[in-house]
Amino acid sequence: MAELRGALIGCGFFAVNQMHAWRDIEGASIVAVCDRDPERLCIVGDQFGIAKRYADAAELFASERLDFVDIATTAPSHRPLVEMAARYRVPVICQKPFAPTLADAKAMVKACSDAGVPLMVHENFRWQSPIQAVRAVLDSGKIGTPFFGRVSFRSAYDVFSGQPYLAKGKRFIIEDLGIHSLDIARFLLGDVSTITTRTVRINPDIAGEDVATMLMDHKNGATSVVDCSYATKLAVEPFPETLIEIDGSDGTIRLAQGYRLTVTGKSGTKIIDVSPPLLPWASRPWHNIQESVVAIQQHWVDCLAKGTEPATSGADNLQTFALVEAAYLGAQSHEPVHLDALLK
Numbered sequence: 001m002a003e004l005r006g007a008l009i010g011c012g013f014f015a016v017n018q019m020h021a022w023r024d025i026e027g028a029s030i031v032a033v034c035d036r037d038p039e040r041l042c043i044v045g046d047q048f049g050i051a052k053r054y055a056d057a058a059e060l061f062a063s064e065r066l067d068f069v070d071i072a073t074t075a076p077s078h079r080p081l082v083e084m085a086a087r088y089r090v091p092v093i094c095q096k097p098f099a100p101t102l103a104d105a106k107a108m109v110k111a112c113s114d115a116g117v118p119l120m121v122h123e124n125f126r127w128q129s130p131i132q133a134v135r136a137v138l139d140s141g142k143i144g145t146p147f148f149g150r151v152s153f154r155s156a157y158d159v160f161s162g163q164p165y166l167a168k169g170k171r172f173i174i175e176d177l178g179i180h181s182l183d184i185a186r187f188l189l190g191d192v193s194t195i196t197t198r199t200v201r202i203n204p205d206i207a208g209e210d211v212a213t214m215l216m217d218h219k220n221g222a223t224s225v226v227d228c229s230y231a232t233k234l235a236v237e238p239f240p241e242t243l244i245e246i247d248g249s250d251g252t253i254r255l256a257q258g259y260r261l262t263v264t265g266k267s268g269t270k271i272i273d274v275s276p277p278l279l280p281w282a283s284r285p286w287h288n289i290q291e292s293v294v295a296i297q298q299h300w301v302d303c304l305a306k307g308t309e310p311a312t313s314g315a316d317n318l319q320t321f322a323l324v325e326a327a328y329l330g331a332q333s334h335e336p337v338h339l340d341a342l343l344k
């Protein structure tokens with residue numbers, strides 16, 4: 001099969017990881033980059049040797065023959081850019097958070113579906129190898145039927161120096177980080193019927209909440225707790241590790257700090273090191289996230305080749321995004337929020 005021709009829109013902080021990953025992936029390459037900021041366009045264009053550069057996405061779509069576009073801008077621009085891709089019939093990857101609102105996200109899914117254009121949300125955390133390892137244990141049946149889960153991300157890492165916009169939004173940790181944890185909970189325990197949320201802001205220098213605790217009823221009867229914090233100072237900083245506990249009818253799974261996976265089943269306990277590999281271009285502590293970028297982008301190329309729907313398609317991500325919206329509603333009302341009503 002001929003190599004897929006892709007373009008990257010948004011050459012900021014995280015896009016550099018996506019560009020490295022595209023270089024590692026067989027079957028696709030980035031032929032053009034776009035950013036409205038000339039400095040970022042120049043930095044990324046030069047670093048990855050991309051000669052075709054556009055300041056305006058409309059010009060990019062009008063000028064290039066593309067097999068896909070990878071949108072790595074922040075959320076406010078996602079809807080117009082995804083809808084533009086749909087108009088040009090170009091398959092599209094969109095970074096998380098999918099959109100500023102659930103209404104926007106639904107409209108983006110509809111635009112791509114009406115145009116017959118594949119749409120994947122770059123929801124990469126479930127692609128981290130330690131999380132995939134947890135999923136594999138569940139699939140093996142070793143712990144029986146899961147009835148409880150905890151997905152936990154607690155840290156005091158300074159995310160604001162790399163991503164200063166995170167300090168400014170009225171919504172912070174659920175929209176930016178909790179969205180990953182909520183998606184992992186769905187990935188491991190299935191879709192959710194009800195969510196109850198409490199939030200608090202500890203850091204006085206930011207606008208949004210930096211601590212969130214969520215209790216969820218999954219449709220299969222399991223209960224989970226998703227908790228995240230950027231105000232938790234620990235002896236050893238765990239960023240960006242997601243810690244997981246799952247209790248099942250026949251045993252338990254614990255993914256502990258240091259990528260230590262403990263599985264207890266009917267035949268005893270096994271402890272496995274599930275540390276992610278350090279790719280040649282990656283740097284600690286981000287290597288876990290960086291490896292997952294390669295995995296999700298490879299998945300996209302495989303899906304385009306086979307004509308299958310990506311695991312985190314736009315339609316799938318509506319379920320995760322609805323949890324974000326529901327969490328904010330519930331944090332305000334202090335009432336449980338039913339997902340079905342939001343997803344209608």
Ligand code: NAD
Nearest residue numbers: 010011012013014035036037040072073074077095096097
């Ligand atoms: P950033 O602000 O550093 O980069 C965004 C870039 O997009 C900027 O250079 C900006 O000029 C450009 N841009 C914005 N609107 C544009 C438009 N309409 N046309 C062309 N260029 C435009 O942001 P970032 O930290 O790289 O984050 C980008 C996205 O990636 C965010 O949605 C963020 O949540 C997400 N992110 C995801 C992960 C992950 O693991 N999945 C990690 C970090 C960030």
Ligand code: 89V
Nearest residue numbers: 159163176177180240289
């Ligand atoms: O993955 C993300 O979206 C990042 C970070 C891990 C720093 O929260 O913003």
